[in-house]
Amino acid sequence: MEQKKEPATEQRIFGKPVINQVVLQRRIQKLGHQISQDYVRKDLILVGVLKGAFAFYADLARAISIPLTVDFLLVTSRGSSARGRKQIKVVSDLTVDIKGRDVLLVEDIIDSGLTVKSLLKRLQAREPNSLKVCAMLDKPSRRKVEVAIDYVGFTIPNKYVVGFGLDYENNYRNLPYLAVLEQLQFE
Ligand code: IMP
Ligand code: MG
Numbered sequence: 001m002e003q004k005k006e007p008a009t010e011q012r013i014f015g016k017p018v019i020n021q022v023v024l025q026r027r028i029q030k031l032g033h034q035i036s037q038d039y040v041r042k043d044l045i046l047v048g049v050l051k052g053a054f055a056f057y058a059d060l061a062r063a064i065s066i067p068l069t070v071d072f073l074l075v076t077s078r079g080s081s082a083r084g085r086k087q088i089k090v091v092s093d094l095t096v097d098i099k100g101r102d103v104l105l106v107e108d109i110i111d112s113g114l115t116v117k118s119l120l121k122r123l124q125a126r127e128p129n130s131l132k133v134c135a136m137l138d139k140p141s142r143r144k145v146e147v148a149i150d151y152v153g154f155t156i157p158n159k160y161v162v163g164f165g166l167d168y169e170n171n172y173r174n175l176p177y178l179a180v181l182e183q184l185q186f187e
Pocket of ligand 1: 052108114115162
């Protein structure tokens, strides 16, 4: 059979991975295993925050070996997080009632913390039995508000990253690994 050649342009277009597919998948499998243990005999609802969490969410859900309910929030934000003035809008809400159930919010990245804080407040008002957060990435140096993150994939320095769901102006979400944006732009 003819060997399929990797496109030689990939490095030039997409830059170097900062977290490659193997490392990502290994970490996601570990998180899934941990969550499966922690939520045994609970009523787990995995709430994905779209669009950014879609890739991480899909792999994480499949790394969890206990029964769960799948649901999503579609969120947009306007304004800058710099002065804590970011406006978070839920464009599409959950489809299930979370009252008395065990909600795990799945986020792409926690940056200022404003998005997750606002979502937690909103979900807490619906009286779940428990409410926790799992984020693929954490950028603690950028935090504006304090938030507790229960499960973290990777803690990263203050660099703008794209790929694996994360975008820059809606580009790069389909990159199968994480890359630093400035490296992509100057290559
Ligand atoms: P926060 O409200 O400042 O914590 O921002 C969280 C949201 O900002 C994430 O869900 C992302 O959509 C976006 N974001 C923050 N940092 C990055 C990054 O480095 N790359 C891509 N998106 C980011
Ligand atoms: Mg975004």
